[in-house]
Amino acid sequence: MQNLFFIFVLLAVLWFLFRAFRRDAERRKQAALDREASESRRLSECEKVVRYFANYQGYIARSVVSREELEEQIDSSMSSDDLCSFIAGRISAVGGIELGFQGIGRSGIPVILPEEYRDRHIYVIGKSGYGKTNFLRYMIIQDLEKGNGIGVLAPEYEMLTEEILPFIPENRVEDVIYFNPADLAQPVVLNPLHIEAGEDIDLHVDEAFTILQRIAGEGGPRMDEILRHTLYALMERPGSTLLDIEPLLDRQDVTLRNEVIRTTSDEQTRQFFQHIYPQFPKDAHFPVVNRIGRIIRARFVRNCLCPPKDTSFSTSEVADRLLNIRRAMDESKILLFNLSDGILGEAASQLIGQFIVSKFQTATMSRANEAKQTRKPFYLYLDEFQNFCGIASKSYEKILSRARKYKLGLILAHQQTGQIPLELLREIFGNVSTMVSFQVSQPDSLKLSKEFINQFDFEIETLEPEELLKLNIGQAYCRIGRNTFPLRVPKVDDHPDREMAEIIIETSRQKYGIPRIFPSTGSETRHNHQGDDPLAGLDPEEVFD
Known part of the structure; x- marks a missing residue:
């Protein structure tokens, strides 16, 4: 009887051990299955990250992260979030300019445009009030901070005095050349x-x-x-x-x-x-x-x-003070052209603007005599550039097709395609590598959607026109090379430091302007540079002799 009891106990223990072993084996099997499923999900998520960057930022991602590096990071059990941060970090480290973010606000992935793409020009279009000018300012401020040479043609002087001049870094104040035709006392002159x-x-x-x-x-x-x-x-x-x-x-x-x-x-x-x-x-x-x-x-x-004849400057001093576009480009100056048609009149603003664009074209071509490796990049921003077209559209066509090798990048912005000649529009579509569209009109959405192409897994797709009609303020679609993606541009903080703007304008006048001597006083004291509107209260006819 006692032996039977011991046998029963032994069998019970063995059964308990068997069940425990079986449960442990099942747990190990389930854990292995969970790990396999988790690894499969991780690999799937990592694949999505890689596809995302390949499809939307392939123009840059492929050049900063090799296939071998990706495989190494993925094989090291890196999470998809860490892989995203790894690739985004590499992109952020690339020299270039930030266009905005993919995602909501500043929490998204930064969109970096490398320097070599900037030489292939940027075309920006969008209705008034939807973020086009803010986008230009977002890039301009970065160029100022990076020490890049820039030129800005603005048909509204507020863009210069309120949205650009106050952001000039202190160490670049001496680089500013403020071209203001309404400064009758000491203007910067372009002959x-x-x-x-x-x-x-x-x-x-x-x-x-x-x-x-x-x-x-x-x-x-x-x-x-x-x-x-x-x-x-x-x-x-x-x-x-x-x-x-x-x-x-x-x-x-x-x-x-x-x-x-x-x-x-x-x-x-x-x-x-x-x-x-x-x-x-x-x-x-x-x-x-x-x-x-x-x-x-x-x-x-x-x-x-x-150039004025009635000046205290000698002929050689006047010649030296004339605005030299080529020298300004080579020295990375900041050229700000105040071409306010509300002050100058539409015809005068357009004429002066056309001469400026023409001078940039000839200055750019003259860089052919300079070694390629010594040419400094220069970026020319033209807001509402249709105002400065006319027959100068031929200058745009020459710059668009030839300027890349001479390190001049154009940023052309306006509101609708009907504002420029069809031939110039075709030239733009055929030469610019970067296009940014904020909300546009229905006819323009049909034209532009065909230009916003994307290559998904070796298949070419175009954007639906409706997508360009649904954009809100600050939202855009961006095409770089063959990558098209939604873009969000942060609002640039207002910085209405008028006193700083006045200081910079006066510094430019004294350094680059040519003073006139007025017969009524015999002195060079008549100032008419812009802090507030310099022609407030004047009848438009008074600007003509």
């Missing part, structure tokens, strides 16, 4: 007829001729011949301005024409003014003189495009 050493006179003549011909209107072959030879003669003559066109063509006083005949090194110019021009009818020059005269009649146009 369209001035050529720097090494620049191509043929290119300068072509650019100036095209702009003046458009503004003056078609006048026939004879007028074109007179205008072109006049430009060659004056550009070869140091110190010439648009105001010298009339004296050169004057039939009564031939002093200037005789000087050109005597001093020109161009035989065609000499032959034209010595033998051909005198045989033209006495009134042959009237169309040129009258039409160009209308252009430079506006005081603000003369003020910023024609």
Whole structure:
């Protein structure tokens, strides 16, 4: 009986041990299955992260993280969140400019545009009030902090005085060149007829001729011949301005024409003014003189495009103070062009803007004589750039197609595609590598959606037009290369430090402006630079003589 009891106890113990072993085996099996499922989920999540960056930021992700590195990180049991942070960290470390974030606010993944993509230009479009100007300012402030050379053409002076000037770093105040045609006392002057050493006179003549011909209107072959030879003669003559066109063509006083005949090194110019021009009818020059005269009649146009004769500066000092776009690009200056059409008038603003764009085009081409590795990048922002198109759209086309190798990057922004010529729009679509669209009109959504392509797993897809209509303020779609993705741009903090803006403007005037002597006072004291509106209370007609 006792033996049976012991046998029962032994069997019970063995049964208990068997059950325990079985439960332990099942737990180990389940744990293994859980680990396998967890690993499968981790690998799946990591794959999603890799696909996300490949599909949306492949333009940069592939260049900062190799396949071998990804495999190594994934094999080390890295979580998908850590893998995302690893790749995003590599992207953030790349030299470039931050366009915004993928995600909500600042909690998303930063979108970095590498420097090499900036040379291929940026096109920005969007309705008024949806974040386009804030996006430009977001990039401009970064360029200022990085020490990059920039130019900004703004049709509203508030963009400069309230949204850019207050953000100038203290160590860059001396770099600011503030171009303000409404500063009648000490303006920064851009002379369209001035050529720097090494620049191509043929290119300068072509650019100036095209702009003046458009503004003056078609006048026939004879007028074109007179205008072109006049430009060659004056550009070869140091110190010439648009105001010298009339004296050169004057039939009564031939002093200037005789000087050109005597001093020109161009035989065609000499032959034209010595033998051909005198045989033209006495009134042959009237169309040129009258039409160009209308252009430079506006005081603000003369003020910023024609160096003053009534100045205490010597001729060499005036020449040295003329705005030299090429030198500004090479020295990474900050060029701010106040082209407010509300102050200058629409025609004057457009004319001056076209000459500025033309000068950038010729300055950029002149970099061909500089070693590639020494060319410093320069970025030109043009807000509402359609205001500065006209026939200068040909300059845009040349810059878009050629400027990349000369390290000039354009940032072109406007509200709708109908504002620019169709040929220029096609040129933009064919040359820019980065496009950013905030909310646009329904017709524009149909045009633009075809340009926002994406390559998902080797398949090309385009954006649905409706996506561009549903964007809220600060939201956009961005295409870089063949990667299209939603973008959110943070609101730049307001920084209305008008006192700082005034200090910077005055510093620029004293360093780069050419002072005028006014007969009424005999001094150089009349100030008209902009803190508040400098023409407040003036009748628009008062800006013309």
